[in-house]
Amino acid sequence: MDEKTFVTDIEELLEVDAGSLTASIELASLEQWDSLAFVSFLAMADSKYNTKVAPTGLRQCKTIGDLMKLVGQ
Amino acid sequence: MATTKIQGVRIAGIASAVPNTVSAVADAADKFGAEDIQKIIKSTGVERRHVAAPKLCCSDLCYAAAKRLLDDLKWDPASVDGLIFVSQSFDFPCVPATSCILQMRLGLPKSAAVFDLVLGCSGHVYASWVAANLLAASGLSRVLVLAGDVATRGVSPLDRSTALLFGDGGSATALEKDGNAPPLAFVLGTDGTGWKNLIMPTGIQSARHPRNETTAVRQKAEANNWRSQDELFMDGTEIFAFTIREVPTLISNVLAASGWTRDEVDYFVFHQANKFMLTHLAKSMKLPLPKVPFSLKEYGNTSSASIPITINSELGEAIRTRPLKLLMAGFGVGYSWGACTATCGPLVTPPVILVDESEAWQC
Numbered sequence: 001m002d003e004k005t006f007v008t009d010i011e012e013l014l015e016v017d018a019g020s021l022t023a024s025i026e027l028a029s030l031e032q033w034d035s036l037a038f039v040s041f042l043a044m045a046d047s048k049y050n051t052k053v054a055p056t057g058l059r060q061c062k063t064i065g066d067l068m069k070l071v072g073q
Numbered sequence: 074m075a076t077t078k079i080q081g082v083r084i085a086g087i088a089s090a091v092p093n094t095v096s097a098v099a100d101a102a103d104k105f106g107a108e109d110i111q112k113i114i115k116s117t118g119v120e121r122r123h124v125a126a127p128k129l130c131c132s133d134l135c136y137a138a139a140k141r142l143l144d145d146l147k148w149d150p151a152s153v154d155g156l157i158f159v160s161q162s163f164d165f166p167c168v169p170a171t172s173c174i175l176q177m178r179l180g181l182p183k184s185a186a187v188f189d190l191v192l193g194c195s196g197h198v199y200a201s202w203v204a205a206n207l208l209a210a211s212g213l214s215r216v217l218v219l220a221g222d223v224a225t226r227g228v229s230p231l232d233r234s235t236a237l238l239f240g241d242g243g244s245a246t247a248l249e250k251d252g253n254a255p256p257l258a259f260v261l262g263t264d265g266t267g268w269k270n271l272i273m274p275t276g277i278q279s280a281r282h283p284r285n286e287t288t289a290v291r292q293k294a295e296a297n298n299w300r301s302q303d304e305l306f307m308d309g310t311e312i313f314a315f316t317i318r319e320v321p322t323l324i325s326n327v328l329a330a331s332g333w334t335r336d337e338v339d340y341f342v343f344h345q346a347n348k349f350m351l352t353h354l355a356k357s358m359k360l361p362l363p364k365v366p367f368s369l370k371e372y373g374n375t376s377s378a379s380i381p382i383t384i385n386s387e388l389g390e391a392i393r394t395r396p397l398k399l400l401m402a403g404f405g406v407g408y409s410w411g412a413c414t415a416t417c418g419p420l421v422t423p424p425v426i427l428v429d430e431s432e433a434w435q436c
Contacts, residue, residue, distance in 0.1 A: 039116075
């Protein structure tokens with residue numbers, strides 16, 4: 001799994017244009033990063049990366065790159 | 074481990090009842106915006122909810138369900154020697170027990186053992202487990218489990234995480250001694266570390282945080298939601314994480330306890346938490362979606378009534394005529410969870426009953 005694929009997954013999850021995000025983008029700057037997106041991310045981490053993400057870890061993430069570290073990629 | 078296999082107890086009938094007043098989720102567009110409403114509906118699967126008028130109590134809904142079920146089963150109320158009311162919505166929180174009032178209203182004998190249990194999403198499974206154990210181990214021969222909540226009460230209309238999710242409902246499940254009944258298997262569990270993630274902080278009669286004039290004031294919370302301390306708080310992210318952590322194991326354990334294979338199960342009847350969660354659980358456990366019935370669209374999340382409502386509304390036609398192998402699982406507030414396997418049917422199960430405010434108990 002490379003960074004590009006992971007960022008694409010997040011773009012699909014948040015329903016934003018392909019190529020519009022990068023790993024360094026701050027999550028707080030994305031209006032789509034809301035409570036429904038948190039839950040969608042936990043679901044994706046579980047089904048796609050086989051990782052049960054703890055919500056406390058999720059809350060500490062500042063960037064998309066941090067999310068990638070969280071799922072162990 | 075709280076794992077039990079029970080012989081000689083039969084589920085004879087299931088009825089459920091909801092208020093006749095319906096609230097369409099789309100009508101809340103003026104509060105949250107049409108775009109947010111569509112996102113919420115897509116995620117929760119809830120389009121309509123039955124919302125109790127002010128005078129209706131949970132016990133009124135359970136009473137209507139129980140009355141109809143006794144009639145349909147042709148059970149003389151005098152033959153019912155146990156009643157368990159499981160809820161978080163009581164007539165007089167909490168003195169006296171609502172089950173005592175229901176014993177009187179239903180005309181159960183004075184020799185009946187009746188009591189309340191306090192649980193939400195897991196309540197129907199827990200109370201059925203208690204009832205089945207009582208029937209198997211004590212002298213009781215017929216027990217009613219009345220499960221439900223008026224979950225729309227105590228929810229802030231300005232909190233999008235809860236305002237459009239819950240519906241009101243009550244139910245009655247009739248269990249009786251029957252030497253020929255196939256075995257029931259149960260697995261129960263608890264993780265109290267999740268207590269703060271689904272809570273009414275200064276709920277009625279809270280001894281930890283008594284209500285006062287400031288706890289009733291709605292304040293701005295996360296994501297532009299507004300709610301007071303008296304109202305329900307739900308951390309949906311934590312609840313989702315808890316569910317995907319515990320429920321797959323719960324399902325495996327109850328299958329192991331029953332000796333059933335996954336393929337043998339006709340229907341997996343889950344507490345109707347929300348559509349996104351149930352769909353994810355089904356996919357991650359590789360359950361075929363047609364075997365996972367949903368009643369969220371019409372009734373929302375009705376707490377401990379959601380399993381009986383789903384059986385009535387989605388499986389009624391099939392289960393009235395033939396036995397079905399059901400795996401029922403409730404999980405949530407507490408955190409508390411329970412699952413049960415039962416071969417049910419042909420089951421006495423009327424269509425979901427609609428209750429008018431005029432049917433509220435006049436005391």
